[in-house]
């Protein structure tokens with residue numbers, strides 16, 4: 321199952337990604353985690369050793385220059401990336417993690433040559449057979465092309481019970497629809513009570529596929545820099561139910 325997670329900054333994408341990754345791992349699945357956030361910290365919340373020392377591929381200027389064969393305005397559209405996983409993949413137990421970093425949107429001033437390398441890498445990773453994938457992204461889906469989007473089985477948009485996060489979620493929904501993606505689900509996070517949940521449901525006009533409650537355990541673990549998945553068994557259970565819910569939709 322290939323899951324991409326998006327939503328407004330700070331809504332809990334990385335947190336929910338971590339629980340999903342651990343839940344899949346606990347179900348005996350082969351999991352490939354991809355961190356495509358501009359400030360990646362999936363390694364830290366998953367408790368990878370030397371997490372702060374992992375350099376995102378997006379920051380490896382020399383490598384990107386070499387692979388894109390950039391020369392003035394010209395660059396390779398199909399750069400060589402097939403050896404990169406072996407070189408840069410992190411592993412903890414059975415969980416594999418690739419820290420890609422920020423893939424920028426096209427347009428004025430875009431780092432098109434670098435993006436061609438990063439996109440190729442992301443597309444190659446997403447095509448990996450017999451592995452479950454959890455892709456932790458930045459807010460939107462605009463940096464993903466149609467081809468990339470088409471390989472994702474479920475786009476999860478994380479929301480919290482406040483208007484800003486719901487407005488962003490609706491924008492993402494619109495963009496995803498424009499890209500031809502119709503397997504989008506909302507996940508409610510940091511919900512304290514029924515009133516919070518009702519607000520989310522009334523704003524979205526539909527039920528979220530999963531609900532993660534506001535958790536003191538998560539808060540404490542984050543403050544103490546402890547791995548999240550072990551800190552909140554209830555959250556892990558919610559993630560497992562989420563996986564089962566998504567499977568039923570397939």
Ligand SMILES: Nc1ncnc2c1ncn2[C@@H]1O[C@H](COP(=O)(O)OP(=O)(O)O)[C@@H](O)[C@H]1O
Nearest residue numbers: 329330331332333334335510533534535538542
């Ligand atoms: N359900 C939750 N209960 C308590 N704290 C949470 C919960 N979800 C996320 N957080 C906290 O909110 C902050 C932002 O979460 P994070 O996953 O980094 O968001 P994002 O990846 O969307 O930017 C973190 O400090 C995280 O520990």
Ligand SMILES: [Mg+2]
Nearest residue numbers: 333334357361
């Ligand atoms: Mg994040």
